[in-house]
Amino acid sequence: MREKKIGILCLQEMHLTEEHENQINTLYSRRLRVINSRDRECPGSLAGVAFELAVLNIYTPNNPAEHHNFWTTIKDSETSRNNQQIDLLLGDFNLTEDPLDRAPTRTDNEAATDALRDLRETLNVHDSWRKTHPTSPCTSAIPTDHHMILVRYTPLNMPHIGKGRWSWPLGLVNNEKLLNKMSKLGQMTQRKIETNQQPGGLNPQSEWEDFKIKIRQEAKKTSKEHMYKINTRINQLENDIKLTLRNDDIDTNSNTRSQKAWLESEINHMEKKTIQEPSASIKSEMECRQGKPLASTGVR
Known part of the structure; x- marks a missing residue:
């Protein structure tokens, strides 16, 4: 996050338990705060998303038959809150609105796609990529769609932020x-x-x-x-x-x-190649703080 200058990082399928979440927040307490939602019945083993900007971070069920009710439920929930405009809608939707986003091109479940589009219009958000590149393919099945997507969000009233202090790469x-x-x-x-x-x-x-x-x-x-x-x-x-x-x-x-x-x-x-991951030093620091080995969190 430091190298890419990422202010908000939204992740899906993190499989974080409460213990793992607490370890991360302890280790990076001065620079990072993890907010995680987990499956109440099976924490750490199923879908969970982890990230004041109004961000709606979503992990959609893998079963297409559940998509329509899933998107409709989110729409009803956001409509009932009616207290804050969503700035960013993102996540792993497990479907695409535009056939160009598939390889080979194909149309996803029509009811699910309509439900997602209805939510998007209700929240007044749009597909930034497709709006900027209306005819360019953005294939997400070649062979994996697990790529980090970077978006720069710049509010009009944002104060100017300089380059900051130089640090050793x-x-x-x-x-x-x-x-x-x-x-x-x-x-x-x-x-x-x-x-x-x-x-x-x-x-x-x-x-x-x-x-x-x-x-x-x-x-x-x-x-x-x-x-x-x-x-x-x-x-x-x-x-x-x-x-x-x-x-x-x-x-x-x-x-x-x-x-x-x-x-x-x-x-x-x-x-x-531009980043050296100090995994050993981080693990050592964590063990010193808690007095026990670092659990297998997948964090480096």
Whole structure:
């Protein structure tokens, strides 16, 4: 969430128990708050959604026969509240309104689709993707639809927020080339301080400040080079995806759809190169706080 600058993250099928939820909230208490709804009869094993913006985060039953009543119930519930306009409607709907969102293209259950459209119109929300790209395919079955979708929400009265303070990119923590430069700069600074300790000599605090400025400059330079290569590769892969979607057989040829899925996995792989996940340190911190091993939550 920090790397992607995500303010609100809505997830489905989290399978969180109350213990897991409390562990996450304890670990990230200063930066993150988890709000989770779970199945009352079987907590942690079935559908659950976890995220003041009015967000309606939905996980729809897998059984299409239940969809119409599900959407109708939500509509009645939201209509009866009648106290706050929904800003965002999102989640895993297990159906699509537009056949273009399926590969191969097909129409979902008509009663369920009508019920979803009726709810959407009642809440006065629209399909942002389809409105922006009315004719572009957004296939969700090639072979998995479990992709993170990013949306930027910008209210008109939102105050200006700057870039914030620069921080060391996690992806460079183990960069050997950069670490060697830092080591040499540190050794040079230490020698200068040790050889100028007489009165009127160099100010150690000034040398220390100069050292920090230099390693920050080196980190920014290395990060720029590192990110340029990654972003160039990502742009190439995204262009390949656009070309793949233009193929006439995207709806019928499994190889073409598999090619798109592979390109997407390559993009995910490249993006992960920019982030180092400190899973070991997080687990250690959690164990120290609670005095016991971290439960198997799937959180890294």
